Amino acid sequence: MNPGGILTSLMDGLLIGVVYGIAAMGLTLIWGVMRVINLAHGAIISLGMFGVYLIFTNFGIHPYLALLLVALAGLLFGMLIYYITIARVINAPYLSTLLATFAINMIFIGLGTAVFTTTPRDAGFSLGNVSLGPVTLQGTRLVAALVTLLVTGGLYFFLYRTRPGKFVRAVANNRAAAELMGIPSARILALSFGIGTMLAAIAGGLIATFFSFNILSGDIYQQKSFIIGVLGGLGNPVGALLGGLILGALEGLLPLVMPNTWVPVIEFVLFIVILLVRPSGLLGGKSE
């Protein structure tokens, strides 16, 4: 095995890992703010894929411009989902919110299957390859990683430097106290769910620029999001990015030494080991 090949596999893995990271960030943000395990995450990722794909193939709008529209739609759609369903069960035990988001997931998957069938779609979009010494990388993956880093930076700026962002952190930290200080927590929860959904939609949209997909594809990324969330610590956005990189590296390197089908097995063994050994994640973070 040549070192150039190993390096290319590793880089490929890391680039895709960053995108996993942003999907996980959405899941982990929603958990961190409102203690809801969002099982509709995967379906939203799929819808993000279809969003970019359909806008690109039907209207010829550039995929990255389409991504912007998909992100905005994701934000609004997430807030709508919050008001229609989550808000009604937000104070109920975890199982109620879990089942509510599971129901949303099934509705989207069902509708998506009916409308789009499960035939794989491919945007057929390419930015060519970039060669750095012995390493050759796909342009679309490189851009996807850059977009993700940009979005992560934006999320941090929002949470730590803006008023609504600080409200999100305050509500996450102590909802009753936030109410007492005059923060309408229901609106902040809706916004947070919207942002979580937006991150999922962005992840899906980016993935659609380099992988073929169908309405069921998002589910795989939801599973990865759980592994990443546990790796990095649920409720911790930087941890999500780090977890994504670790998972990406594994996915780049493991296939070099074992059949591809073993990769998820290793990933979920890792998931259980982390849960047993370090349940609060590698970076600490919130756990309950």
Place this chain on the structure above:
Amino acid sequence: MSILEIKNVTSGYGEVQILWGMNISPEEGKLTCLVGGNGVGKTTLLRTIMGLNRTWQGSITFGGQDITHSPAYAKADLGLVLVPEGRQLFTDMTVQENLEIGATNQRAHGKYQQNLERVFALFPRLKERAVQKAGTLSGGEQQMVAVGRGIMADPRLLMIDELSLGLAPVLTLQLFETLRQLRKEGLTIVLVEQNVQMALAVGDYAYVIAEGKSEMEGPAHKLMNDSHVRETYLGL
């Protein structure tokens, strides 16, 4: 003139009724104490006034406005502010951010700088700790943040639930001194406090709460010297 009027308020948690027709009306510019044993409904009353607990029956008026069923977050805009029991800080956020969030409401937002200076003058320690996470502070410092956050909200009426609970005597004295100073500056305060002696010593007026009702009321020093009140309700 009373700034807050609680009339025949009943409330509780789920099926359990805690308040059985509460009547209190603190006066503007005064420090009003609510005293009474554990579990008589003092905290529940404050939570109900703020809207964290639903009012079952009765009415709550603040500054002439009916606020019986208005949501908790709307109360801060009116100038009704609670420093809750157990501090309830934003422990993952810095001291400065806690104070910032305190100034969220419409009235306080424009007075942020002015009130921040006021808080730092009252608690110089907080200025030193400004960039530290609130959860890493000592109990006394956390209580300072809780009171400071309340002041940042620019209250017309500041309600404090257990100022000295779990604090060392030195800190308790210091916080009561701060309270006295705030009272002197003209702030209207309602105080729930387990240290009855100290509360009645700084208070203008007091209500004795028992079994979810206001059993007795009067000037603070009078209640403190009433042997019947001392024995029956205050365990002194």
